[in-house]
Amino acid sequence: MAHITLVLPFALPLPEFAPDLVRALQAPALAALLSRTSSARRAPGADAAHALPHETWLARQLGLADDGPTPFAGAAMRGFGFEPGPGRWHIVTPAHIQIARSHLMMADARQVSLDDEDGRALFEAARVLCEETGHALRYGDAHTWFLRADDWTGFDTASPDTVANMDLTDFMPKGARAQAFRRLQNEVQMAWHAHPVNAAREARRLPVVNAFWVWGASVQGQPPSTKMTTYTYAVPGWLAALGQQRLASLDDLDGVLAQGGLLVAGNLGQAALAADWSDWLQGMQHLEDALFAPLLAALKDGRVRELRLVLSSREALADYTTSALAQRKFWRRPTLDSLI
Template structure:
């Protein structure tokens, strides 16, 4: 493999805990990959974009930006086997919104535990309301739906992980048609309030699905050239078609952007050609500030990813490795090669996690 890029959302610890967490890590392979490098850059968060640093990086890398905003909807639809055709499509995430002391907040959607049967029932109930408003709903999977709303093109939205745990007032869709969005949201909220699915969920002490989160709109036109590396489900990359995209323990919309979902991150080493691997398993504990869980996931990375990557570099199986690590406020890009790993005078440390 000539080049491998590995994207690790939330592998950078929160700045206020970074020193203590780095001291608790036993990850010598990661230290070598981060210390013996040919380049290293730190990119601060762009507050003008309501998406997390790794999401912005992915949108730019895959050519899925519109008006400077991540626009994943159309590519994710294709990954689910849906045809967005022309129009403006948004990702719709079924959600639970709760009232905190002084504001509305949305817990991490990874913990919603929404089954396919439940999601289908709620989706089917919402379809007539969407159509009455002049919009079309399409079903991807239990956690990922899509809404066509051509008149809402350009609406400023936030990704779910950006809004999780925050005051939702600051992250609600904004723009000239935000009122129309809120009207549809309210109608569907009232519909779901008495739905049998939510009654059954509450009887099991599960949070009701009482809202939907609209985000990452993309406008498409017929005969638009689709970025070849996004949303294709070929088994291997074609010449000149961009990197092979592999995913590991990511959310379903990210899996839809990829070519193959891996059982272990080290399986990426069996892929020939330029590859991009996205690993999502550190996100949930970091978002929850569960630093014990985060340390556990980082140790999994050490055994299942960093050690095999370091060996592959040393053996010449990878010519160039780029690591993209992020937290809420920044992302780093670190490039290393077999030659860089021979810089024995550079002591391996985890200082670049700080």
């Protein structure tokens, strides 16, 4: 029988909205999974300044011990078919930065929506500038590039989801080593300012790509060491690259149910980061129908022996384990109060 770990980034709503959202959510299968458990734990995030709770949890779970809070670069490179070799590699995320009333703010990368043709065109313009300053740049997908900068040490940059829609002042790299990053950032920004891709995007009223965000540094990054098969669904490209199998939809869970492993379902991210709770409810309802209900049925009929659910928000992480035996605790009334 399979053991499954299900990771649900942003499945915990913000506390001020949680009571109303729980009342509106119709998810009896999720309620049973969260209420009839053999263990339950909830804790604040370990490093809210640089990574979200589910990101640090995944780094530990995948055995990516390194010198930063989100050392995903080397492992993600391997997922895209590159061998990092020696050196300090960083993930590069093309970004849209806008001026708010009193600060700079970076939009959620999901809203930038770059296709491969535009991504490669912007990448080529940046690659020339990077190589002129002695930095190799590699292309993973339109939203995921990799930069080698061995001397960019002594500062940690936060993950894109950590900084999305936040005041960038709190997250900009500081110190002498960060000056090189800022110089390169400025040069790339100038090259992209009049780039045909951005001119076309502006004409279509799409966010222009006017900056890049560097993060996820690793040195001699090792591949994920977990023995579990890792599946991903609706996650950013860097995270999909860490898994063995990418699920285009949740319509066919037969492989997950038969083999078990770790499944990361990331379809709630855009709605949660935008505080669009109507879309968040729709996303949770989709998970209820396509994921929670089938998993509950598989537990009850013995196809799944144990299910671990890891839910997160910006501030907290909740960890629940249930099993076929735990689901027999009929005296525990199914409730979604755990989400509050």
